[in-house]
Amino acid sequence: MHSSHILLSALMGALAATGFAMLFSVPRRALAMCAICGAAGVTLRIVLLQATGGAVHIAMATFSSALMVAFLSEILSQRTGMPPAVYSVAGVIPMIPGGYMFRSVTYWLSIASDNAEAYDLVVFSESMHLAAMALLILAAIALGIAAPNLIFYRRRPEA
Amino acid sequence: MSETRNFTRKELNRMAKVLLKAARILMENGAESRRVFETVREMARALGLPQTDVLLTHRSVIITVAAGDEAVTRIVRVGTLGVNMEKISEMSGVFRQLSAGEMTPDALEAALDALARREEPYPNWLRMIMAALACGGFCVISGGDARAFVSCALAALAGLLLRRAMMLAHFQPMLSVFSAAFLSASLATLFTRFTGSAAPSAGVAASVLYLVPGVPMINAVADLVKGHLMTGLARAMTVVLTAGFVASGLVLAMKLWEFNY
Numbered sequence: 001m002h003s004s005h006i007l008l009s010a011l012m013g014a015l016a017a018t019g020f021a022m023l024f025s026v027p028r029r030a031l032a033m034c035a036i037c038g039a040a041g042v043t044l045r046i047v048l049l050q051a052t053g054g055a056v057h058i059a060m061a062t063f064s065s066a067l068m069v070a071f072l073s074e075i076l077s078q079r080t081g082m083p084p085a086v087y088s089v090a091g092v093i094p095m096i097p098g099g100y101m102f103r104s105v106t107y108w109l110s111i112a113s114d115n116a117e118a119y120d121l122v123v124f125s126e127s128m129h130l131a132a133m134a135l136l137i138l139a140a141i142a143l144g145i146a147a148p149n150l151i152f153y154r155r156r157p158e159a
Numbered sequence: 160m161s162e163t164r165n166f167t168r169k170e171l172n173r174m175a176k177v178l179l180k181a182a183r184i185l186m187e188n189g190a191e192s193r194r195v196f197e198t199v200r201e202m203a204r205a206l207g208l209p210q211t212d213v214l215l216t217h218r219s220v221i222i223t224v225a226a227g228d229e230a231v232t233r234i235v236r237v238g239t240l241g242v243n244m245e246k247i248s249e250m251s252g253v254f255r256q257l258s259a260g261e262m263t264p265d266a267l268e269a270a271l272d273a274l275a276r277r278e279e280p281y282p283n284w285l286r287m288i289m290a291a292l293a294c295g296g297f298c299v300i301s302g303g304d305a306r307a308f309v310s311c312a313l314a315a316l317a318g319l320l321l322r323r324a325m326m327l328a329h330f331q332p333m334l335s336v337f338s339a340a341f342l343s344a345s346l347a348t349l350f351t352r353f354t355g356s357a358a359p360s361a362g363v364a365a366s367v368l369y370l371v372p373g374v375p376m377i378n379a380v381a382d383l384v385k386g387h388l389m390t391g392l393a394r395a396m397t398v399v400l401t402a403g404f405v406a407s408g409l410v411l412a413m414k415l416w417e418f419n420y
Contacts, residue, residue, distance in 0.1 A: 012296035019293020022286045024189070024374065025243040025279055042300060081255070082248040083194070089244070093293075093373050099301035101371075102364030105406040106413065113414075142380030149193075150384065 006046050013042030013094040021090035030086050033076055037091025040072065041065040045095060059136035066092050066144025074148045088145050097137040104130035164207060166226040172233070174206055175224045177264060179235040180271045182213070182220040185250060189242035189374045192387035195220070198254060202267075205258045217393030240397075242374045245280050283323070290369045291316035298365035307362030310350030314366040318343030322370075333404050340367045340408025348416045363418060367409055372401045 017038020018031060026034055048061040073088035107127035111119040166174070178199050185195045192215050203211035203224065214221040223232040253270045256262050262270070279286075295312035303311065318339040325335035347366035351359035375394045382391030412418075 009300055012299040014296075016293040016296035016300070019289040019291075019296065020373065021244075022281050022289045023242070023293075023369070025245045025281070027245045027248055028280055030244075030248075081251065083244075083251055085191075086244045086248050089374055089377055092377075094297065094300060096297075096368065096371060096373065098297050098364050098368050098371075099361065101402075102360065102409070105410060109410045138376065139380070142377050143384070145377055146381045146384055149381075 002050075006043060006050075009046055010039040010043045014039040016094040017041075017090045020093040024090060026086055026090055027082065030076075030080070030082055033087055034090040037069050037072055037087050038094045041069045041091055042094050044068055057136075058133070059140045062095050062137050063140035063144045065095060066141045067147055070145045070148045074152075084148070092141050092145055095137070095141055097134045100130050100134035100137065103127075104134055166208070166229065168229050168231065171208075171224050171226060171229055171231040173264065174203070174208055175222050175231050175233040177206075177268045177271065178202055178211070178224070179220055179222055179233055180268065180275070181250065181253075182215075182222070183235050183237055184246055184271065184275050186215070186220060186237045187240060188246045189240070189244070189378065190247050190250075191378045191381045191385075192390045193381070193385050194247070196387075198250060202254060202257060205254075205260075206264060206267075215387070215390050217390050217397075240375075243279070246274055246277060249274055249277070287316060287319045287323070290319055294365050294368050297368050298361050301361045301365060303358045303361035303365065304356055306354040306356035307351055307358050307365075310347055310354055310356060311362040311366045314343045314345075314347035314350060314362075315369050317346050318367070319369060333400060336370055336401055337404040337408045340370055340405040341412050342408075343367050343370075344409040344412035345416060348412060348418045352416075359418070363409070363413070367405050370401070370405045372398050375401075 014035040015038075018035045021031055021034040042065070045058075045061045045065040048056050048064060049058060069091040070084070070088050073084040073086075073091060076082075076087050077084040104127050107123050107130065111124050111127070181202055182195050182199050185198060190198075195215060196213055199213050199222065200211060208224050208226060210225040212223045218237050219234055220237060221232065221234045223230060225231075253262075253267070253274065256270075257267055281289075291312045294315035295308040298307050298311040321342050322335050322339035325338060326332070330338075343366040344363055347363040348359070351362045356362055376398045379391050379394035379398055382388075382394060
């Protein structure tokens with residue numbers, strides 16, 4: 001395992017989480033914890049992927065990490081009285097699959113990049129593959145973050 | 160407050176107005192539907208209202224408060240949808256004070272008005288710089304080098320400035336998103352080329368990530384899985400539209416500047 005790579009990613013995860021936390025106007029006193037949530041999420045995901053040699057699907061690793069961030073946010077929320085979303089939303093942001101989304105769109109559009117009748121089936125299927133990965137990861141993030149709420153707050157009926 | 164007491168029509172009207180203020184603040188600052196529903200319902204209970212019903216759509220809130228033979232229905236239009244976690248967080252504080260019985264309806268209205276007017280916790284320049292650095296962070300996470308980091312952060316900063324300027328000039332939000340994506344991707348393409356970055360596509364991809372609607376995306380899924388289909392679908396559609404405009408700006412820039420990924 002490349003520990004320097006993990007450390008760098010954790011730092012960058014903290015930076016990304018803090019930046020987006022400020023964009024979302026998170027209260028000042030929650031900012032440090034947002035950074036920690038961001039770093040923890042990215043780190044757990046990399047460790048899960050590397051420790052298993054890629055046997056775990058990235059969406060599953062992302063779901064586990066988002067779940068951890070969500071539970072961490074629940075605990076922080078209990079302590080500070082701020083809603084868990086204050087921490088969890090910024091915390092999962094660094095896991096957004098920007099690379100997959102980018103390559104999927106560019107591949108997809110490159111099948112229509114000139115006036116020719118023919119198109120490249122390989123490029124097309126690659127684009128679909130990347131889009132499926134990006135969607136799975138996004139769904140994993142959103143479901144992971146919603147999970148504690150679905151598990152713990154069942155007593156009150158929906159309004 | 161106590162058991163069911165009688166409310167005059169005027170009082171009910173007043174209560175409906177105050178509850179809508181709370182709902183509007185939550186909606187405008189990025190709360191999920193469940194939080195809006197629960198806050199309004201619990202506040203109504205704390206105010207002693209026997210029956211309250213709320214209907215949320217993506218850009219308006221309708222409320223009916225009833226007591227005895229009287230019922231009042233009001234509707235409020237929800238303005239620009241932004242994200243401000245501090246306001247959402249402060250709302251829990253207001254609610255706790257109210258349910259502890261420390262607030263009269265007048266005090267509640269005053270607190271809500273103060274909350275609505277509350278200033279952003281960070282100066283704009285700082286938010287933009289930090290958001291630009293966050294995009295740089297994304298770039299490194301997805302395999303970018305130091306040169307890609309710098310290119311990406313500068314390109315994102317330019318796009319953030321453009322988007323802010325266009326917002327202030329009241330351009331259509333989607334047009335601002337498209338223009339900002341185009342500018343950021345163009346500059347990222349040129350900067351990564353100029354600096355000779357080894358991972359230009361990580362830099363270009365991350366330069367538009369500040370435009371990705373993260374909060375609506377998370378709220379859309381939260382709403383959908385919790386049964387708020389109407390607001391969930393509206394939010395999901397907003398996400399798809401925004402993502403489409405970001406992708407268009409990005410691809411147009413890459414075509415124009417002949418970026419080879």
